[in-house]
Amino acid sequence: MVVGRTGRQEEHADRVFRALAHPTRRDVLRRAMQGTLSVSGLARLYPMTTTAVQKHVAVLEEAGLVHLTRHGREQLVTTEIDTIAKAQSLLAEFELLWRGRLDRMDDVLAKPLGGASS
Amino acid sequence: MTVIAVDRDSVALTLTIVSEFDASVERVWQVWADPRQLERWWGPPNYPATLVDHALTKGGRVTYYMTGPDGEKLHGWWRIISVDPPRSLEFEEGCGPPNEELPATTAEVRLVETPAKTTMTIITRFASIADMEQLLGMGKGEGTRLAVGQIDAILAVMTAS
Numbered sequence: 001m002v003v004g005r006t007g008r009q010e011e012h013a014d015r016v017f018r019a020l021a022h023p024t025r026r027d028v029l030r031r032a033m034q035g036t037l038s039v040s041g042l043a044r045l046y047p048m049t050t051t052a053v054q055k056h057v058a059v060l061e062e063a064g065l066v067h068l069t070r071h072g073r074e075q076l077v078t079t080e081i082d083t084i085a086k087a088q089s090l091l092a093e094f095e096l097l098w099r100g101r102l103d104r105m106d107d108v109l110a111k112p113l114g115g116a117s118s
Numbered sequence: 119m120t121v122i123a124v125d126r127d128s129v130a131l132t133l134t135i136v137s138e139f140d141a142s143v144e145r146v147w148q149v150w151a152d153p154r155q156l157e158r159w160w161g162p163p164n165y166p167a168t169l170v171d172h173a174l175t176k177g178g179r180v181t182y183y184m185t186g187p188d189g190e191k192l193h194g195w196w197r198i199i200s201v202d203p204p205r206s207l208e209f210e211e212g213c214g215p216p217n218e219e220l221p222a223t224t225a226e227v228r229l230v231e232t233p234a235k236t237t238m239t240i241i242t243r244f245a246s247i248a249d250m251e252q253l254l255g256m257g258k259g260e261g262t263r264l265a266v267g268q269i270d271a272i273l274a275v276m277t278a279s
Contacts, residue, residue, distance in 0.1 A: 087128035090250040094133050104159035105149050106119040109141050
């Protein structure tokens with residue numbers, strides 16, 4: 001939303017920035033963007049306990065950056081953030097395309113009989 | 119013309135643009151209803167549009183092609199869902215040959231007259247990311263692929279919406 005920001009949006013932004021303010025959490029998110037991860041698998045990658053990893057994942061989940069699902073005994077970490085980011089960037093391109101069209105519409109409105117066409 | 123508001127909904131894949139023109143609602147309607155005026159703004163300057171069919175009636179088709187700098191022609195079409203001159207127009211849009219099987223991207227145009235001005239709301243609901251890439255004229259897989267680990271892009275997304 002380019003128009004006004006609500007308090008709720010600001011709180012969400014705060015949670016995102018807090019979540020990404022830790023190198024381990026950024027690394028977890030990068031890995032989640034490459035494919036589904038398990039919490040226990042993540043715990044083997046970092047010099048910390050499974051509980052500590054779980055806490056980091058919980059912060060990412062609170063910020064809406066990842067989702068946690070249970071699969072048997074495993075807790076799986078997934079993210080759609082790359083899809084959302086891609087959609088945002090495509091929507092931004094369409095916004096530019098439409099802004100160009102609106103500018104040209106303005107020219108047509110100013111010169112309704114201009115041009116060589118009938 | 120002033121763009122009053124823009125909403126990019128990346129979950130619903132919907133773009134809403136509200137703009138305001140110093141012209142009557144009948145005058146603004148003409149830029150959609152008159153094919154000679156429509157082709158003057160639809161395509162970008164380096165890809166001007168030429169309208170082939172322009173049937174602004176329910177179920178009617180608008181077909182056009184845009185001619186690129188090398189003479190290449192990009193074909194596009196609309197299928198009119200509803201039309202209520204000079205207030206509203208809704209159509210499916212696509213490029214290349216129409217495909218009835220796939221969900222289509224739709225555009226909705228609403229014109230509202232305010233004193234001495236006309237407010238135009240354009241809502242585009244995209245069928246899919248693939249559809250968005252096709253409409254932007256990108257080849258398969260050449261889209262704006264997000265580099266894995268691009269935290270800047272995530273920040274931009276998460277704090278913009």
